[in-house]
Amino acid sequence: MSTRAQQYDAQVLRREQLSDHLVRLVLGGPGLSGFVSTGVPDEWVGLVVPSQFQSRYYTVRGWTGSELTLDVVVHDVGLVTEWAARDVVGDTVTITEPKGSFAMPADAGWLILVGDLTALPAMARIAESAAVPTRIWAEVPDDLSAYLPSGADVTWLTPPWDGQSRLAEAVESIDWPAGDGYFWMAGESAQMRAIRKHLMRDRKLPSTAYDVMGYWRGVAQRQPRAVDPGPVWRAGKAAGKTDDQIWADYDDARER
Numbered sequence: 065m066s067t068r069a070q071q072y073d074a075q076v077l078r079r080e081q082l083s084d085h086l087v088r089l090v091l092g093g094p095g096l097s098g099f100v101s102t103g104v105p106d107e108w109v110g111l112v113v114p115s116q117f118q119s120r121y122y123t124v125r126g127w128t129g130s131e132l133t134l135d136v137v138v139h140d141v142g143l144v145t146e147w148a149a150r151d152v153v154g155d156t157v158t159i160t161e162p163k164g165s166f167a168m169p170a171d172a173g174w175l176i177l178v179g180d181l182t183a184l185p186a187m188a189r190i191a192e193s194a195a196v197p198t199r200i201w202a203e204v205p206d207d208l209s210a211y212l213p214s215g216a217d218v219t220w221l222t223p224p225w226d227g228q229s230r231l232a233e234a235v236e237s238i239d240w241p242a243g244d245g246y247f248w249m250a251g252e253s254a255q256m257r258a259i260r261k262h263l264m265r266d267r268k269l270p271s272t273a274y275d276v277m278g279y280w281r282g283v284a285q286r287q288p289r290a291v292d293p294g295p296v297w298r299a300g301k302a303a304g305k306t307d308d309q310i311w312a313d314y315d316d317a318r319e320r
């Protein structure tokens with residue numbers, strides 16, 4: 065018997081323009097009363113906006129027990145982007161149950177976070193909860209220095225004029241700390257695929273030492289094959305693979 069994933073209806077209570085490209089939406093209302101955070105600092109929800117049926121994923125930037133904060137990147141065109149660019153206060157949206165992926169080993173001595181603007185909400189939440197020395201590389205178009213915890217060790221990278229992320233290059237030139245730690249990265253999918261290969265083949269990191277997620281797909285990329293993620297997920301789980309290994313299998317299947 066299949067169980068339908070839990071969904072919640074919520075109202076947009078407030079909308080705040082944090083910078084040219086980042087909009088904060090605070091959701092609330094009685095429909096959120098059953099919502100339970102996973103506590104995993106990169107947790108995300110699926111968001112369905114009015115008159116749409118497709119969802120897009122957004123990091124839970126904050127959950128107070130009654131209000132849920134999502135920080136949404138407003139880029140050129142897109143289903144959520146065009147909705148969020150307007151005055152959406154009072155609109156009803158649907159969100160899905162939260163899921164998280166960040167899994168830093170207990171003995172990690174340092175943490176590296178790398179991402180673009182879509183990853184900034186997760187990097188901020190992770191950095192707020194981290195108890196080990198943390199270094200951040202953020203490729204963002206706006207001045208958001210106050211967005212990350214004060215005192216965070218951040219290298220701000222300006223996105224190139226052509227819109228093509230250069231995060232993979234940045235990671236390849238990182239001076240890695242000594243000892244064992246944890247590497248978390250998210251952003252445009254092609255950059256993430258390059259980095260997974262770099263971490264596995266060049267740095268030979270065990271899959272438990274990193275988590276790399278494609279958050280969005282750039283238009284310049286060759287359109288990948290549609291692959292049903294369900295069988296890949298089930299086969300990976302049955303084989304005892306980590307979430308990251310399953311993401312890599314999924315990417316490979318789409319490229320083949």
Ligand SMILES: Cc1cc2nc3c(=O)[nH]c(=O)nc-3n(C[C@H](O)[C@H](O)[C@H](O)COP(=O)(O)OP(=O)(O)OC[C@H]3O[C@@H](n4cnc5c(N)ncnc54)[C@H](O)[C@@H]3O)c2cc1C
Pocket residue numbers: 108120121122123124135136137138139140141142143144145146181182183185186277278279280281282283
């Ligand atoms: C686990 C997870 C967590 C995420 N958390 C966040 C978050 O907290 N905040 C956030 O803003 N995003 C987040 N994202 C990314 C977000 O889901 C995508 O950017 C999504 O495609 C945006 O939907 P849209 O409707 O605006 O654009 P779509 O309709 O999906 O895409 C329209 C066009 O815009 C392009 N596009 C999509 N995203 C971007 C972008 N960021 N910059 C430039 N072009 C883009 C696409 O290539 C496409 O051509 C997350 C993704 C995942 C998987």
